[in-house]
């Protein structure tokens with residue numbers, strides 16, 4: 065896709081021009097972060113930049129405010145941060161996720177993420193991922209005819225034995241039993 069960034073906007077980004085603050089915000093697709101034009105962060109690649117007229121639009125598209133230039137005027141509150149992390153996990157649960165990867169994508173240290181997540185959600189990020197995956201698997205078992213192996217893979221557990229063990233631990237029945245008990249009477 066061709067870049068549609070006005071030249072004067074791009075110049076403002078490159079020169080950290082504070083005169084354009086509050087005129088527009090720019091988000092970087094690769095990091096998921098958005099900034100004020102004056103932000104001193106490393107200049108982004110032009111093709112990864114998106115322009116927003118206000119912070120709400122950027123937030124709506126799931127970009128996170130930069131912790132450095134604070135485009136929303138506030139420190140990102142923990143609840144909001146964890147909400148974003150949660151949404152990110154919800155969208156990426158089928159990928160091989162690690163705490164480090166999640167921390168990196170959400171601009172926090174793994175240690176801080178682990179502690180804050182647990183305080184907010186009552187479980188660790190890893191436990192949350194497991195919950196999302198098993199819930200999704202249960203849904204697929206009820207609503208599709210895919211094999212247990214395929215469903216396990218689809219939710220992020222390519223090792224079927226491991227998937228079955230986790231499923232049983234959480235749901236107190238195997239995936240096959242769960243399917244038999246639930247299919248057709250949702």
Ligand SMILES: [Zn+2]
Pocket residue numbers: 098099100103104105130131132133134
């Ligand atoms: Zn910034």
